[in-house]
Amino acid sequence: MTEFTQRDDFAMTARVLGALFYYAPDSNEAAPLVALLKTEEWQAQWPLPAHKLAPLGQLLQRDAEETLAQAWQRLFVGPYALPSPPWGSVWLDRENVLFGDSTLALRQWMRDNGIHFAMQQNEPEDHFGALLLLAAWLAENGRHTQCAELLAWHLLPWSSRFLDVFIDNAGHPFYQAVGELARLTLADWQSTLIVPVAVKKLYR
DSSP: OOHHHHOHHHHHHHHHHHHHHHSOTTSTTTHHHHHHHTSSGGGGTSSSOHHHHHHHHHHHTOOOSSOHHHHHIIIIIOSSOOSSOOBHHHHHSTTOOTTOHHHHHHHHHHHHTTOOOOOSSSSOTTBHHHHHHHHHHHHHTTOHHHHHHIIIIIIHHHHHHHHHHHHHHOOSHHHHHHHHHHHHHHHHHHHTOOSOOOOOOOOO
C-alpha cells in the first residue's frame, strides 16, 4: 500500500471530478456537486493549497450568458464536433477514433483484473470522467495496485493534453474552473504515484 492510495482524500476528489465530467450538471449525480462548488465550503476539504483554489472558487461563481446545461451539451454531447473529446483513444490513436487500440488495451487490462464497470451510455470505457469514477471505486475497495496502474497506464498518459485543450475551449467559467481543478489535482496525484506513468504518443 502506498502513501498515494492511503490518502482519504483521493477517492473523494476522484469521485467528484469524475461525476462532474461524466454526468450532466442537472443530473442527480452532479447537481449537488455543482451547487457545492458555487459556495466556498468545498475549498477547505480539497487537498490543494488555498492560494491555488481561491481563484478557481471565484471562477466557479461567475455568471455566464450560456447556461451550464448548454455548455455541457456543447462540450460533451454535440451535435457539433467536441472541442476536446473526453475519450482516451481520440488522443492516443493515429486516426483519432473511438474504440481504438488504447480502448482495447484498457478492456483487456480490466478483464485481466476482474474489473466489471458498466457505462451509463453506449460509449467507450476510456471516458475521462468514467476512468476517474473507476479509480475512486478501486481506491474505495482497497484495490490500490490496480488504481495506480489505471492512472499510470490508461489515464495520465493523455489526460494533461485533454485538459489543456478542454480548458482553452471551455467557453464557460464553471467548466474552465473544473478543468483547471482537475489539472491541478491530477498533477498532485502524479507527483506521489510510485508506478511510472507510461509514455505514449499523442495524435491531437
